[in-house]
Amino acid sequence: MDSPVIRVVGAIVERDGAVFAARRNADRSAGGLWEFPGGKVEHGESPEAALRRELREELGVDVTVGEFVDRSLSDVGTARIELSCYAAQFAGEDPSASSDHDAMQWVPLTELSSLRWAPGDVPLLEGLPERLGSLRRDSEAE
Secondary structure (H helix, E strand, O other): OOOOEEEEEEEEEEEOOEEEEEEEOOOOOOOOOEEOOEEEOOOOOOHHHHHHHHHHHHHOOOEEEEEEEEEEEEEEOOEEEEEEEEEEEEOOOOOOOOOOEEEEEEEEHHHHHHOOEOOOOHHHHOOHHHHHHHHHHHHHHO
16 A cells, blocks of 8 residues: 655755755754755645745744756655745745744754754755756756
8 A cells, every 4th residue: 555645845055155044943843953944835825825825834934936956755654745845035034933943944954864854854865956956057047
């Protein structure tokens, strides 16, 4: 029997060579691990709309969702998590509180491996600086 696939989205917010990361509350699944903030895609919702909704709910911020960055598949318990990450920018102030996280910080791209990441986010870390650089170059060329 195939595991159910849960579609999840994450925001990769980059600024000045660092990305925004959030640590899951201890009482949540993957508690104490770092992630790119986001959440589940609801039935009938586009990934971009889900990302905007989730960041509004969890972080109290509006975001501009940009290009698709990467996708990972991971097994968590009896479910399969499909995490799709998009480049994003905060539309106003940076988040100062979160309903799902106990810490938030900007992490230099060169120091991503210094954090303990949630399993679904780990595959996205390899080559991330290059993918983000490629997206920047593509958008500057347009």
